[in-house]
Amino acid sequence: MIKKFFKHRINQVVGAYCDGMKVFVVDLRLQNAAVDIAQIVENDEIVDVDYVFEVDRGDERWTLVDVADAPIDEHHDELALRAEAVAEKISVICSTCGWSTTVTAMCLNDADVITELDDLSNVPPTEIDNAVRYRIAAAGGFDIDNFLAAHVALDDREWMEGVAKTAAQTWLDAFRKNDIGLAALTAMPDGIDAVDGIDLNGIELSSGAARAVFAARVAAFRSPPNFFVKELERLNGWDFRKFAAVVAAVTLIGLSTVFGLDRWQYNQAARALAVERQMLDELERDRRMMQFIESDQSELEGRRRLLAELTKETFPWRSVLIHFGSFHVKGVWLNELRGAEDKSLELKCEALNYEAMSEFIKALEADREFFRHEPQIQSSQAARSGSTVEFTVRIPML
Numbered sequence: 393m394i395k396k397f398f399k400h401r402i403n404q405v406v407g408a409y410c411d412g413m414k415v416f417v418v419d420l421r422l423q424n425a426a427v428d429i430a431q432i433v434e435n436d437e438i439v440d441v442d443y444v445f446e447v448d449r450g451d452e453r454w455t456l457v458d459v460a461d462a463p464i465d466e467h468h469d470e471l472a473l474r475a476e477a478v479a480e481k482i483s484v485i486c487s488t489c490g491w492s493t494t495v496t497a498m499c500l501n502d503a504d505v506i507t508e509l510d511d512l513s514n515v516p517p518t519e520i521d522n523a524v525r526y527r528i529a530a531a532g533g534f535d536i537d538n539f540l541a542a543h544v545a546l547d548d549r550e551w552m553e554g555v556a557k558t559a560a561q562t563w564l565d566a567f568r569k570n571d572i573g574l575a576a577l578t579a580m581p582d583g584i585d586a587v588d589g590i591d592l593n594g595i596e597l598s599s600g601a602a603r604a605v606f607a608a609r610v611a612a613f614r615s616p617p618n619f620f621v622k623e624l625e626r627l628n629g630w631d632f633r634k635f636a637a638v639v640a641a642v643t644l645i646g647l648s649t650v651f652g653l654d655r656w657q658y659n660q661a662a663r664a665l666a667v668e669r670q671m672l673d674e675l676e677r678d679r680r681m682m683q684f685i686e687s688d689q690s691e692l693e694g695r696r697r698l699l700a701e702l703t704k705e706t707f708p709w710r711s712v713l714i715h716f717g718s719f720h721v722k723g724v725w726l727n728e729l730r731g732a733e734d735k736s737l738e739l740k741c742e743a744l745n746y747e748a749m750s751e752f753i754k755a756l757e758a759d760r761e762f763f764r765h766e767p768q769i770q771s772s773q774a775a776r777s778g779s780t781v782e783f784t785v786r787i788p789m790l
Contacts, residue, residue: 407608528554723748
């Protein structure tokens with residue numbers, strides 16, 4: 393029990409895979425055995441689980457909570473640019489879904505790794521790692537110290553895979569640049585059916601999502617093949633912050649017991665001083681609050697005058713502003729709102745993707761009680777960052 397307390401505990405893993413056109417991301421959670429896997433409690437609310445995928449591993453129970461995907465807006469031949477684009481897209485998806493990126497796992501595309509499948513049953517267990525390294529070095533033309541190798545037993549054969557250290561570091565740097573903790577880098581073996589008791593064929597997922605699940609499993613179960621084994625071992629190592637906190641607490645209790653009586657008078661005087669300082673702080677806060685109230689009243693009066701001027705115009709600005717104050721579509725935000733000379737309303741908006749933009753247009757079309765005419769898309773294009781869509785909509789008001 394004490395050992396478990398001082399160990400890091402991974403309870404959520406995000407798995408990812410990019411097929412060149414789309415990025416697939418999955419959310420794998422560690423659940424309490426007493427929890428119904430069809431309902432996950434998150435932020436004090438019960439959230440429906442889209443994909444019920446339960447796997448028991450010792451005293452751990454993992455559940456596949458959700459799957460998401462998004463298209464890659466820009467395609468790059470250079471690995472560094474491609475890795476950054478994929479990492480940025482994963483960050484956007486996780487931010488939108490509210491998933492933690494502290495522990496993530498990436499499944500590489502088959503073209504990015506060197507793979508071998510062979511029978512190594514005649515090789516002594518202690519020599520398997522060396523045998524794998526020499527096989528991958530020969531297959532990929534690597535210098536013996538300039539690549540990473542990983543392997544896993546599949547039935548009576550050994551699946552081997554390798555990647556150049558520079559390529560692995562490129563992926564790690566891209567994820568760190570987007571504040572994503574990359575704990576596992578792997579490639580899914582060909583024709584895999586079940587590894588470590590996980591039947592991927594039992595889940596109704598696309599090929600890309602299944603590869604993302606495989607990557608998440610590698611990190612969650614701390615199992616091969618993983619090029620970043622040392623990174624995962626670091627995450628699962630001792631939590632020295634907890635250890636230091638316990639040592640500090642024990643030390644503090646001991647010092648307090650030994651010197652408590654001598655410091656009692658000092659503490660009494662310090663409390664009295666703290667009370668006086670608190671009273672002064674409260675008076676200062678009251679003074680600042682009065683200044684804030686006066687400033688807010690002045691700003692509010694200015695806005696009222698501006699709104700009164702706007703309502704004098706023939707264009708119904710007051711109604712428009714009030715209406716858009718309660719008009720929301722998930723994944724879309726309004727950047728600019730202005731009236732044109734032809735008495736039409738022009739909206740400059742930004743969306744996470746084209747699907748969100750389409751939902752926004754549909755919502756405007758359905759709002760016939762306020763907008764009598766159909767909205768017209770004037771322009772739409774990908775933003776410079778490549779992660780959103782900018783578009784302009786014009787709506788006749790008269």
